Amino acid sequence: MRGIWIIYKKEMLEFTRSSKWIWLPIVFTLIGIMQPITSYYMPQILDAAGNMPEGTIIKIPTPSGAEVLLKTLSQYSTIGILLIVISAMGSISNEKNTGSITSTMVRPVSYFTFFISKWFAQVTIISASIGIGYGLTWYYTNLLFSDVSFKNFIESCVIYFIYVLFIISVTMCFGSVFRKNGAIVGSSFLLITALAIVNGIFEKQMKWSPSNLMNQVGSILMDNKYLDTLALNLTSSLLMIFGIIFVSIFTLQKQEL
């Protein structure tokens, strides 16, 4: 326990030193609030573009607040995933590549401690960044569009958070297997995107998949209710996360420094 806290603190200090605590929240915020703001000003933007024939009446249906928030989350599950993967990719592999991992592992520290403290650190900074970005987006959405209740906002946020845990775990698992960042990003992004695409095609058979959590989020925001497979979806996603963490630690233990 003590070891986890010590390594966690070190990771946090590194995030501060490398300005990650600044750029990651900013990027998530920008991606988030772009949605309500561009949607709101869309008519003016088109107007200013000005190459419409005289007399054209631009009529764009005003989206609901829920629709705007959902669009943000769908951004978060495309560009957002890439950001998460980029943030977490080097966590394990960089230490293996430089050899700095030795200075930790030559102390009485287990690979479980080593991995899990880094995992928690990634979870902290990524979920804080997304929390800030998504929170501000919710604020602007309520300001400019119809209200989304606080309850729906929090619930969609929590479900999305489980999906984020899955992405972090997958990336760090590939980070334990591979050394090259290209290989880590490639395989993580490929796996997660493939899962999402398969999910889109075989929706019925994929109720258990972590990528199906995005459908749950949509249902909460748009219809104000969960899909009836929520329990299965959450349980299987959490089990998969535990499994991936287990595999990562096992892989690290097998490798020799």
Add this chain to the structure above:
Amino acid sequence: MLKLHDLSKVFGSQTAVKNFNYNINLDAHEKSCIALLGPNGAGKTTTLKMLTGLIKPTSGTIVSDQMNGDLRNYIGYLPQYPSYYDWMSANEFLFYVGELSGLNKNILKTRISEVLHSVGLKDVGRKRIGNYSGGMKQRLGIAQAIIHKPKLLILDEPVSALDPIGRREVMDLLNKLKKETTIIYSTHVLHDAEEISDEILIMNKGEIIETGSLKSLKLKYQKPIIYIQSDNKIGNWINELSYIKEVKRESDNSVTITIEDEPESRTRLLEDLIRNNIEISKFVVGESTLEEMFFKVVQ
């Protein structure tokens, strides 16, 4: 006592270390400084890593009667290619590893300044490690290895990558440290092994080929060598002489021989040469050394 019993390590099809048997004395009053000497690829790093627990032996055991539980509590380790967090200061780094080794905050604060003082980095403790020179990094490496007062200090090629000044600094530091703790360090340079060690362990191709104190090894390999050149052919009778250890034929007319280290051997050789009608043109007496023995091993 730390007993290394029949350690072997195989990587795929390559045997890096085999049948390594050695006991390291850890008694406070019998501290020793052991040099692990061998050419590149001899298996030094692999052996030391097995000692630290960073890699597991393919077979064999490491046991100790004085260390309970996690052996890593009792050892300090400086890797051959150390790497620290460049964005940390030396103070922060030592605090991090010290805490991992179980030291509490208050003890650590005094301990850090103590250790930085003894490795000569007292004034630069707040500087980022990324700005350190090679010699400074190596001294920081030693500082992190001794922060928790280990019973055994394991140093992998502590001076190999340093320039002469850095080498001098680190050697002096080790000389000081060997009074406080048992040290085992590896090197591929005989001179580095001779300078501070009490005990030398020579490794080649994964095996220990010689152990002993520096003095005993020197004595063992200090043998008179004689080079003889003659105007006529030197026959094979010379191989049969009882007091001769080794004959190396350079040509029909010249040989290099190693003889027993006794005063009369040389006289007997001269007598035998005359009896066999050898027309001596050169008779050069020299000595073989540990260096030559090691040189042979390296080749």
